[in-house]
Amino acid sequence: RKEVEQDPGPFNVPEGATVAFNCTYSNSASQSFFWYRQDCRKEPKLLMSVYSSGNEDGRFTAQLNKASQYVSLLIRDSQPSDSATYLCVVNIANSGYALNFGKGTSLLVTP
C-alpha cells in the first residue's frame, strides 16, 4: 500500500466552481503535511503547509485530521490558472524528514 493516497482525477470543473481534494496517509508517525502544486513538466511548488487547526490562504483552505489520517484541500472560486496537478505530501521524522508524495490529483478549470 502506498503511503500517501490521492484520487488521481482528472477533475474537470467550470471557472468559479469549488473543488475539494482528499488525501489519506498510512504512517501515523507523519509529522508535517503540505500541498504542492505541479504544472506540466515543471517542478513541484509549495502551495501551503497544513496545520492541525486547519489553515486558509486566500481561496485555498487546507485541513488535517490526524485521527483519521486524512488531509484535504478546498479551492473556492476556481480559476483557469489553478489548472495543475496537486500533490499531497507528508513528512516523516524517522525517515530523515524526506517528503512522501502522493501521485497527485489533476485539475482542469475551464473558462
Add this chain to the structure above:
Amino acid sequence: DTGVSQNPRHKITKRGQNVTFRCDPISEHNRLYWYRQTLGQGPEFLTYFQNEAQLEKSRLLSDRFSAERPKGSFSTLEIQRTEQGDSAMYLCASSLVVGDEQYFGPGTRLTVT
C-alpha cells in the same frame, strides 16, 4: 534568482554511459534532497544531506547511483552505466531546518536511449 538551481536541465545519453547532475541549493539551506519523478507519479525520495553528510539513502538508490555534497554547498548526483529505466526527472530540493518546507529546483530531465 536565489532559488534552487540544477544543471543541466536536459540530458540525453546512450545506455551504458555515465551522467552527472549538479544542484545548487538556496544558499543558507543546510539540508539538500534528491528525488526522482517518472511520468504519472509523484516524486520519490532518493537521498539527503545535512551539510556535507549523506544521512539517508532510499532503496531506490542502486549501487550505480552516487551522490556527494563535498563542501556542504552544491551537490552532484552521478549515475553510472545508465539504463533505460533511469529515464526520469531528477529533482533537487533544499530546506533550512529539519521538517521545514522544501523548495525544489527545476529538475534535470534524463532520457536514456
